[in-house]
Amino acid sequence: MQKGAPPVEDLALHIPTDVIDGPTSLIFALVAVLAVGWCTVAARRGLDERLVPLAGLATAFIFAAQMLNFPIAAGVSGHLLGGALAAALLGPWLGALCVTVVIAIQALLFADGAVTALGLNVVNMALIATFTAYGVLALALKVLPRTRWGLGVAVFAASIISVVAASAGFVLQFWLGGEEVGQSLGAMAAAILGTHVLVGIGEGVITAGAVTAVAVARPDLVHALRGTPLARPATLAETLPSKTLPSKDAA
Amino acid sequence: MKKFLITGTIVTVVLAGFVSLFASASPDGLESVLLTGCETTDGEISGGTCVLQATGDHEIGGVFADYGMSFLDNEILGASLAGILGVLLTLGVATGLFWLLARGKKPAAPANDVQA
Incomplete structure (x- = not known):
């Protein structure tokens, strides 16, 4: 790799070195430390030994899913952030910790996201994304029916809004500590928010699929359902009078 | 629970070690x-x-760095191995940290872990 010309295709969604200035990075690092510390305290309250393996697996899954860039437009890709998945399965505090672990491992071992940008990336992807997703999910589940579809739609909406909110976090950071090159901040903000609507749709499809699959198999493992199984939609056998179902009686 | 965790781990390893090779x-x-x-x-x-x-x-x-293993000549093998090792490492680190955090905390209600 030549100095000054990083191979573009190997960078990921994470903020690379020197895009945001030192003071801004430092402020967000402090915010991240305080918020993650608070999450740790809050997560311990809801955590028991039974949840540990699930939280570990969810973290590994988010790490793997972040490697899977999907095309969103010609020459542009996106990947799962994982905040919505973590929030739906584990709740906001433990969920935010999962994404934080992923971002730290990526920055320290995989050269994915600058070490100096760890605070910036944790604030956007672990904190903003996870808490936004959880808020949207909680609201949507109050309105929508507690069925497979209701949950799926809620998770889909939470994913899109959480990804756009995370990208808005970057816009804020760039406004504070970035240097406009080649385009105005306004144009850049519009482009970033716009592309992340598309990334969010991809994230929404994957996350809704994953969460509803878990909810059907093990509703007790979906934090957002708070221990209540999904309302089972009436099956065909129940909606039709038994006489019209010959297979059952005729056999 | 065991079945769920094993299935989940296999899916995750396959995503990182194989499906990732076809990512955009x-x-x-x-x-x-x-x-x-x-x-x-x-x-x-x-x-x-x-x-x-x-x-x-x-x-x-x-x-x-960059989801490869610089010391391996084979790029595809390196990317696949880096993905698999990354998943196992993340699984280990996260489980370890959450275990430390949960230490001494027993499930509040009797675990309703009958099926699966």
Whole structure:
């Protein structure tokens, strides 16, 4: 790799070195430390030994899913952030910790996201994304029916809004500590928010699929359902009078 | 629970070690915007001016820099192995940290872990 010309295709969604200035990075690092510390305290309250393996697996899954860039437009890709998945399965505090672990491992071992940008990336992807997703999910589940579809739609909406909110976090950071090159901040903000609507749709499809699959198999493992199984939609056998179902009686 | 965890781990390893090889190599949402104003050829910035030009190399690189293993000649094998090792490492680190955090906390209600 030549100095000054990083191979573009190997960078990921994470903020690379020197895009945001030192003071801004430092402020967000402090915010991240305080918020993650608070999450740790809050997560311990809801955590028991039974949840540990699930939280570990969810973290590994988010790490793997972040490697899977999907095309969103010609020459542009996106990947799962994982905040919505973590929030739906584990709740906001433990969920935010999962994404934080992923971002730290990526920055320290995989050269994915600058070490100096760890605070910036944790604030956007672990904190903003996870808490936004959880808020949207909680609201949507109050309105929508507690069925497979209701949950799926809620998770889909939470994913899109959480990804756009995370990208808005970057816009804020760039406004504070970035240097406009080649385009105005306004144009850049519009482009970033716009592309992340598309990334969010991809994230929404994957996350809704994953969460509803878990909810059907093990509703007790979906934090957002708070221990209540999904309302089972009436099956065909129940909606039709038994006489019209010959297979059952005729056999 | 065991069945769920084993299935989940296998799916995750396959995603990172195999499916990831088919992932899109195009710049992602953030990068593509930071690249506005630059031209690229073969994934390298070849002209123009853009935000991404100013970025330096990663501070420490890391053993699995850019999801590969620099000491392996075979790029595909390196990418696949880096993905699998990354998943196992993440699984280990996360489970360890959460175990420390949960230490001494027993499930509040009797575990309703009958099926699966």
